[in-house]
Amino acid sequence: MKPIREMSPAEAAGIRCVLMDIDDTLTREGKLLASAYTSLWKLKEAGLRVIPVTGRPAGWCDLIAREWPVDGVVGENGALAFWEERAENGGGSPVLKAGYHPQAIRNDHPVLAKIRDRALGEFPQLRIAKDQFSRLYDLALDFAEEEPILPLSVARRVRDLAVEEGAQAKVSSIHVNIWMGNYDKLSMAERFLSQRFGWRCGAGDGEVVFVGDSPNDEPMFARFPLACGVANVRKYGDLLQNLPAYVSTLDCGDGFAEIAETILAKRKEAPGGGT
Numbered sequence: 001m002k003p004i005r006e007m008s009p010a011e012a013a014g015i016r017c018v019l020m021d022i023d024d025t026l027t028r029e030g031k032l033l034a035s036a037y038t039s040l041w042k043l044k045e046a047g048l049r050v051i052p053v054t055g056r057p058a059g060w061c062d063l064i065a066r067e068w069p070v071d072g073v074v075g076e077n078g079a080l081a082f083w084e085e086r087a088e089n090g091g092g093s094p095v096l097k098a099g100y101h102p103q104a105i106r107n108d109h110p111v112l113a114k115i116r117d118r119a120l121g122e123f124p125q126l127r128i129a130k131d132q133f134s135r136l137y138d139l140a141l142d143f144a145e146e147e148p149i150l151p152l153s154v155a156r157r158v159r160d161l162a163v164e165e166g167a168q169a170k171v172s173s174i175h176v177n178i179w180m181g182n183y184d185k186l187s188m189a190e191r192f193l194s195q196r197f198g199w200r201c202g203a204g205d206g207e208v209v210f211v212g213d214s215p216n217d218e219p220m221f222a223r224f225p226l227a228c229g230v231a232n233v234r235k236y237g238d239l240l241q242n243l244p245a246y247v248s249t250l251d252c253g254d255g256f257a258e259i260a261e262t263i264l265a266k267r268k269e270a271p272g273g274g275t
Ligand SMILES: [Mg+2]
Pocket: 021, 022, 023, 024, 025, 172, 173, 212, 213, 214
């Protein structure tokens, strides 16, 4: 990983879309930092597409798509995308639209119930995430959002157990997310970018920056040549095989703000000012 200050003005000037994880990328200890939220506004005001890509539930994504300065949000690790649209003449109130991954399977699947029972049986201190009631497609098991904070080894074991039962599973900084369909943050982000904004896979790779912090962001780190990590990405060590190209010096939401400010400053240095 190279320091974010080494991103070239030409790379920064080519960026059209800024995608980011939420937990421990925009937040610290669960709170959305002022620095990070201000950066979302600055990116948006600079004309960039701003799109969170999160493991958080559909219920949260409704709020994010409506209230945050974003062009859409991908949620539940790629099961869905929500965004707002205005009438073609630009008038009237925006309307919330939803797209679901064609392979998304609702979370009342019996295999998910079996995995839940096995995981909670093996680790009695593990618990169902408190945001589970607003999830449509995945099961979230909390190992580090609330006390007691359990070691990453527990999260890894739960992930392996879920995969053994035939599910998909990813470890975020707070939850193990488990689902039945064949999709992830990356596959839905690519679908959303191409269908909503006409982004071209391959030719448009340098137009996308993704910022994240943890193993459930790894498909994005591997895919996008300008992917960035906030400094706390380092804590996952060998749990990550694919590291992002760039890393911030600051952690969590302050690291995101550092990355956003650097990108915006580098765009101004580029011929034409990155517009
Ligand atoms: Mg995260």
